[in-house]
Amino acid sequence: MSSLLGSPSSWPGLPLGFLGDVDPVYPDEAEMNDLLCGMTELGRGKSFLAWAEYQSVAVLFDRLIAARESSDGLIVDGFADCAARIARTQAISQHAAECLLNEAIALRDRLPEVFACLRDGIISPKQALLVISRTDLLDGLSAAVDVDAEIAMLLRSRRGSWSRKRLRDMCDRIVFRHDPDAVRERRQVALDERGVWTDPRDDGTATITGLMAAENVRIAAAAVTALADAVCERDGRTKAQRASDAMFALLSGTTFECLCRHDECTAQIPEPGTIPPVDTTAVIHVVCDESTLAGGADHPAYMDGHGVISAEHVRDIAARQGSVTKPLIPSGIPASADDTYTLPAHLPSNPYRPSTALDTFLRIRDGVCVEPGCETSAWRSDADHVTEYDHDDPAQGGQTTAEGMNIKCRFDHGRKTFGDWLDDQYRDLDGRLHTEFTTPEGLVIVGEAETNEDLFPGLRRIRFQAPTHAPPHRPRILDTNQPTRVRTRVANKHARRRAERSRNRRRHTADGPPPF
Structure with a gap:
């Protein structure tokens, strides 16, 4: 019978090459640059360990789910049974174990080239999760193979780092180009699910969540910020506290007040029901090419603060009342012989x-x-x-x-x-x-x-x-x-x-x- 209680861990005996040649017992003896390079090497090690864990999870999936003729039960099925084994041995929740299963299968079966990038330390485990989330609408589609290959090619060939936003936008532009129909359908489904929810929390507080079009969120957030900033400099609340109070005032139609408690308060608070403050305009920067705006092409566009958006989305924004279109190249500027x-x-x-x-x-x-x-x-x-x-x-x-x-x-x-x-x-x-x-x-x-x-x-x-x-x-x-x-x-x-x-x-x- 196997047991989880084994011999002492062999990890402390790793050669220093696996640790970036920095001795963890005497790290203070390393040069500053050696410490930074060592941290990079440790990050690659985390990627390899995550790859190895996903590999093991995928094998469990094959044995306990894929190999069974029928895995659907009224209460317990093969998927839940497999996740339970992982949850118990790793001391995590059933939901977390099921997410781990889904991630392992997505990487192995839908994104094998990206999965290899994780193994080789080119991306981190968090970056792998981001790629999974940005390509999930391709599950089961033929375009998934090409998207996986192109993302992996860029990850391996490009010099430089991939912040969360840059990696997200790179994945989105590739997905948008390979399967615009899936992107269009996904956006419509997401808009159909818009709504408002509340969730009670401890100590007499609660959260309110609203799902809406990205541009509406930007406009609403700008209105909250403008009202929150209308107080005088002696108001003692933090920016986040003022924003919370301003949001309630806007939603309830009540008066938002400066809490400085001074007789000579200089705050200019608008009346309830007016756009706060009256001289503020919410500006959302959206970038697209002319042919997409005119409907002659369906290239992806970019919304500041959100990321890549579809051609239909940018045309919807352009059609809104108050939208202003400004070309980067003014009319009348002739093209050079090389089309520049x-x-x-x-x-x-x-x-x-x-x-x-x-x-x-x-x-x-x-x-x-x-x-x-x-x-x-x-x-x-x-x-x-x-x-x-x-x-x-x-x-x-x-x-x-x-x-x-x-x-x-x-x-x-x-x-x-x-x-x-x-x-x-x-x-x-x-x-x-x-x-x-x-x-x-x-x-x-x-x-x-x-x-x-x-x-x-x-x-x-x-x-x-x-x-x-x-x-x-x-x-x-x-x-x-x-x-x-x-x-x-x-x-x-x-x-x-x-x-x-x-x-x-x-x-x-x-x-x-x-x-x-």
């Missing part, structure tokens, strides 16, 4: 400031902050010069161009500006845009593997005129009685960063891409 369009890159009065066209282009192209893992919307972030702009001599770098700028959230923008992190951006020989980030210790980390250029290939046909002149010279007044620097501290830091970027690019040519 050239737009101004900067304001005529200042080559440091990007033009409206370039600013919009950057936000469309990047979608979110370019820092790996950050999902802050590009429309709530800053346009940043990758190489620092030299106001005295723009030729030194930091040009206001599409390749010379990207989008960073306010936090990451400030961390780069005032810290010692370095980033770089360039196109490879295939025309793909790459970002890199270098830690203060010199570890080079490759940025996200995908941008919205993959969703909208037409963005690669847009060119921008580089600045041709520097801003007016601003004389600096120096106190001749004090010692002066040849260059300021900021100028010295920018010079060091330019030199480091140059070394990194030479390394690309000599040694190939960085390991991350």
